[in-house]
Amino acid sequence: MRLRPKIKFGIAAVGTVAAGALLAQATVGPKDVALPADYQQWQMYQQVNRHDTKQYRELYAKPEVVKAVREGKPVPNGAVLVMAINAAQTDAEGKPLRDAKGNFIKGKPIGVTVMEKRAGWGNAVPAAWRNGDWQYASYRPDGTPNEKANAGIKACFDCHLPHAKQDFVISLASLSGTALAAAQRPAGPGTVAIAEFLFGPEKITVKAGQTVTWTNIDDSPHQVTVLAETVQRTPVILKGQSTALQFEHAGTYGYICGLHPGMKGEIVVTK
Ligand code: HEC
Ligand SMILES: [Cu+2]
Structure with missing residues (x-):
């Protein structure tokens, strides 16, 4: 006896849900x-x-x-x-x-x-x-x-x-299993590896006129944006690719990745 109204209510509720779902189905x-x-x-x-x-x-x-x-x-x-x-x-x-x-x-x-x-x-x-x-x-x-x-x-x-x-x-x-387990990590002066969303080393010192080269080791693309008076932006680099910037004037330059602004680095340029 008590069950009946519940069942009725249940049917009504199911009906409402179905109509709503039908409407929402219009777009995926x-x-x-x-x-x-x-x-x-x-x-x-x-x-x-x-x-x-x-x-x-x-x-x-x-x-x-x-x-x-x-x-x-x-x-x-x-x-x-x-x-x-x-x-x-x-x-x-x-x-x-x-x-x-x-x-x-x-x-x-x-x-x-x-x-x-x-x-x-x-x-x-x-x-x-x-x-x-x-x-x-x-x-x-x-x-x-x-x-x-x-x-x-x-x-x-x-x-x-x-x-x-x-x-x-x-x-x-x-x-696809094509990720290079150990993509070539660059070494030597003026080189920075980008791995695990980290610039390594985060702080690098170069002489004025020297070039800094970044190599991306990650599957994800990265980029370098130098936050100086005139902001310098490198192109986006994919895994295995490199990009370089030359620093003419002594000073300390902070930079980030334009795609992941939480990634920060610093270049100290000495005379
Ligand atoms: C800021 C950029 C960004 C946004 C926004 C973003 N993703 Fe991603 N997503 C990534 C990156 C980068 C990866 C690769 C894994 C990693 O590095 O964290 C990824 C990976 C994934 C993957 C694993 C498959 C793959 O493509 O590699 C899934 C699933 C995914 N994202 C779902 C989502 C969903 C759902 C949203 C929205 C709610 C979202 N993502 C928004 C950047 C993003
Ligand atoms: Cu990045």
Whole structure:
């Protein structure tokens, strides 16, 4: 007896939800990009130490997706890539701690981002920022949608857009297994390596007239923006590429990466 009204109510509620879902279905968006419950059982194909944000990140894909890409095939339709973001554990001075392998150590979970590729999904995206057939979504550590991030989902498309040549997957070199385990680290005077989102060394001294050369070791592109009276900007450099600037006048020059302003370096030019 008591059950009846409940059942009726239940049916009405289901009806309302279905109508709403139908309306929302008109455009594909973050709501369609689910957080896979079992992604931690997938293949972790890369771990990223982000010095600029002091974050520890893990990148996951299904083994069959990794396999297809390692066989030289394009990232298949239906592929889902998951990035779990944690704060890096730091010491008393705020410097990230490292494990025996030299990796950052996972701290407090910050969130999980997901990208998913399905045939036709890109049709819902304005041409100016379309990322092929990819769609993006952001989740909180507890697995609920991060509505704030999802409301500004264009930011995901914008930042991945320059990577069109690699199907918008910034970590494609790792996914495909073509990342050079030890990309050539430059050595010698006037050379700076960019690795793990860190300029190394962060502070370098050169003589006036000397050239400073930066080489990117990371999968992610970087750039150098010198914050002097006249700001100097180098082009964006991809993995393995180098860029150089010459310093004519003595002084101390601070610089950042224009793509990741948390990355900072300094050049001291002596007479
Ligand atoms: C500021 C630039 C930037 C923005 C904004 C951004 N990403 Fe990324 N994303 C990256 C970089 C760089 C990587 C490579 C991993 C790393 O270095 O942290 C990456 C990697 C990923 C990956 C792993 C696959 C890959 O492409 O390498 C996923 C999934 C991802 N991002 C999802 C998202 C989602 C979802 C959003 C929006 C909520 C987003 N991203 C916004 C820069 C960005
Ligand atoms: Cu950078």
